[in-house]
Amino acid sequence: xxxxxxxxxxxxxxxxxxxxxxxxxxxxxxxxxxxxxxxxxxxxxxxxxxxxxxxxxxxxxxxxxxxxxxxxxxxxxxxxxxxxxxxxxxxxxxxxxxxxxxxxxxxxxxxxxxxxxxxxxxxxxxxxxxxxxx
Numbered sequence: 001x002x003x004x005x006x007x008x009x010x011x012x013x014x015x016x017x018x019x020x021x022x023x024x025x026x027x028x029x030x031x032x033x034x035x036x037x038x039x040x041x042x043x044x045x046x047x048x049x050x051x052x053x054x055x056x057x058x059x060x061x062x063x064x065x066x067x068x069x070x071x072x073x074x075x076x077x078x079x080x081x082x083x084x085x086x087x088x089x090x091x092x093x094x095x096x097x098x099x100x101x102x103x104x105x106x107x108x109x110x111x112x113x114x115x116x117x118x119x120x121x122x123x124x125x126x127x128x129x130x131x132x133x134x
Contacts, residue, residue, distance in 0.1 A: 002075040005048055011057075011071065012046030014080040018064045019044070021082070033063035099125055 002008075019029050019040070026044070030037040039056035053071070061071050066081040074080050099121050106117045 001049070001053055002072075003048055004075075005046070007075045007077070008048045009046035010077075010080075011074045012044045014074055015040075015060060015064065016044040018066070018082055022064070029060065029063060033059040035059050095125065098128070 019026070022029075024032070025037075026040040027037040030040045033040070033056070035056040039054070040060060043054075043057050043060050057071060064081075070081045102121045102124055103117055106112065106120060107114075110117075112120070
């Protein structure tokens with residue numbers, strides 16, 4: 001079994017990102033996986049097991065619909081199911097700043113009035129809110 005702390009941290013980040021992408025709390029994922037929310041917390045924290053692979057990690061991955069063998073693949077540096085490993089390292093942007101960035105980009109790239117751009121920005125922010133991204 002892989003005991004590399006960096007590999008377990010990568011697995012933890014991937015599990016957290018996949019859970020967040022699904023809009024689940026740790027308690028909700030724990031319930032779906034049939035494990036405690038503490039088990040989910042430990043898995044997401046990248047805690048290296050003392051002796052063998054905890055059965056809870058497999059249940060969590062299964063609840064996230066990861067294919068068999070994914071845990072070992074991620075621990076070995078392979079591809080993360082769904083590509084969620086990088087999500088947790090993305091820079092967080094507050095809603096106001098995001099609106100400014102969108103508006104500025106539109107002003108510089110399309111021919112529209114300020115009112116039209118503001119309306120488009122508001123629509124984009126609404127869509128991001130509905131997706132739970134802001």
